[in-house]
Amino acid sequence: MLLDATSATKELVEGILPEQGVPSLRIGMQKMESVLNYYVNKAEEGLPVVGYHFSFPAEYLKCFDCVPVCIEGTSYFLATFLEGGSEKYYDMMHSYGHPFHTCTSQKGTMGMTLDDLFKFDSLISPTAPCDCTIASYPFFKYEKKFPLVLIDMPYLQEEKSYQYYADQLKAGLIKLGKIIGQDPDYNKLKEAIEIENQVLKLKLEIFEMIKSKPSPISNLYNAISAGLTMFTAGTLENLNFHQEMLKVVKNRYKNKKHHGGEEKIRSIWPYMITFFSIDLMEWLDWELGLSVLFDIFNYNFFDPINTKSDLDSMFYGMSKKSMGLPMVRQSTEFFGPFIEYCINFAKDYSADCFIYTQSIACKQFGSVPQLLREALRDEVGIPMLLIEFDAGDARMTSLKSFKEKISMFTQTLS
Ligand code: SF4
Incomplete structure (x- = not known):
């Protein structure tokens, strides 16, 4: 399904859009198709299929000969590219008895698994970032009887936590290896890292250029870069995508070109975009001249992982990276740092406003918007629009409603 959706989108993009139209989508779909093709062939050869949570970096699974499937990425990728998205599968899970307010990022793939579209040899997930994750993954173990490896992630960002989680990661990979009958190949892991x-x-170089006016990225770049990293981290395709995008972005940066023609408003989305309809991103670029400078999946960076000394140092770096990933970082630390770096982003990136999408699933973040809104108003003097939604289900807050809310909000900015 993923490969078909990718190939169909790629053909559409190549057949309909002009040569230079939305390069992130054009290049991204090529790379995604290449990786999915490879994995579909490997699955047909009988390699084990391993489901992983998006906060377990895909490149860590490169130590095995396996077919990795991102649980959350699959739900939202299909929500984006299929007519009707993953809604059928959310409803299937609701009928099964799973609560309506849980995260659709897991629920879509859970529904597909209930429908026997997936047969996992094993799954692996950290105990993060949220209750929805923890309450959803046991479904695979208890209902479908797939072995599940849970890696215990601590809350506090401090030395002993990093060390503890490094040990957990190593033990988790060894345990997964036993289930699928392989020993982890640490040389392959090193190459992927x-x-x-x-x-x-490359991402940091692009991120720095976003400070300039107009922003040299298209709004869609954020979604495509995040999606590719989630599915294809550790592959040359992911590297090539970002190399090619850097060239595109540099060119726009030098020529002060905006993807939508004219940049009128610069916005930061500190949480998620609308995965059920990422075409909203193009509409914002072209119709409102509104740049989405970055969303939650595109402003979390990590220290490069040291692969040159011993294995313990490498796992320590892997641990630090994992504990700082999008949503993990936001959901496990206190709100203070989040508000502080949002204020700094607003200043450093000359944002005119924030647009905060509050997902019905992310209970742990429900109290933050008002605090952030007040902080942005008091510290930077910019407003914040709050939209409640479900990132993967258009039936809660529709695309039409998003467009109306944002259009009205932008009329108040002048
Ligand atoms: S933090 Fe929110 S969006 Fe992310 S997995 Fe949990 S419930 Fe879903």
């Missing part, structure tokens, strides 16, 4: 260290450099 080194690829992601290079991707990090």
